[in-house]
Amino acid sequence: MDLSLRHLFTPHHTNNYRARVLHPSILSVFVAFFLVYQFFINFYVFSWPSVLGFASNITPEQVVELTNQKRAENGLLPLKLNSQLSEAAQRKAADMFAFNYWSHNSPSGRQPWDFFNEVDYHYVYAGENLARDFMDSSEVVEAWMRSVSHKDNIINSHYQEIGLAVINGTLNGVETTLVVQLFGTPTQVQASKPVIPPVARAAQKEEVPVSQSTLALGETQLPAPAVYLQEEQAFPAFSPFWLTKIVAIFLLGLILGALVLDLILVYRFNVVRLAGRTVGHLLFITALLVAVLLTSAGAII
């Protein structure tokens, strides 16, 4: 083996019987490298947002289908796609991109329910689920189902209609795919039923006021279903998430490899040294490497 490689990765008399990459001086270089890398990625993302970003295969039709599948598994009726709700979802996503926020409420204080009102959707029950940066539709729905508050929206027996928008745009300087899922029960449908107090079923369970509009008894005309998917656009070449994941795997893998080699060689040659053996580091780095591998792109609120 080349002497410099030996010096770097194996315990040897040239490195005081401790692989050089495990010395505090080299470890501090790794820390500095990671900080510089993050600075570089941030700079790159803001300077060339079209190069780094996220591309997904999410379709609104699939999200609706999977949502109804989850409802069916829980013995609930499927939700009807409503074009007004999809329009409201489209407006919410556009607002998030325009004002650069990732939240149920906009920085100027607009609430999800404002978008329902904008499209004249009068409701007795309403809810909102948001997701970003997932690879495909099933990942989005599965992530929502793992969160209690989002699951509550999906399998809520009060909802009768759904609206969906899947929109690509730039959020915080990064190309992003936003999924906005709105739930509602129009006042017209509820008018013939016993009066039930309005319930908020957003991810945060905020209280929703009943719409001030008049009830249109007997005029339950649901518009033609529609979903919104932004037209094809040039997808970015790299995802900052995947780039960071590859760098993290490489860095942790390098340290793990050196630790394994160190453990084997120290045991084999019975080396006695100040630093002792490296089982503690080995367990820690292995746990974090598993966590890195478990981490997938995508966030929900």
Add this chain to the structure above:
Amino acid sequence: MKNLRDYLALIALLSLGLGIFWLFDYNRHLQVYVVVGLGVAHFLWGMIHHGLKKQLHWEIVAEYLFISLIGSLALIFLLFRA
């Protein structure tokens, strides 16, 4: 193994952290707290483990500090990108 009790304690801590990390994969804030907790737990475990063996030298402190920092930073930055 001489240090079996110490290693079992570390394995238990790491397994607990990893379990919470996996179980709450929809809650990024909680995941960041878990990763910070794992880094701190590894560092403190190293200090106690080597302290009890009367081997607590600055090289060991620095080694645990940097390994904890590298592991935690790698995962925290990844979570911010996710």
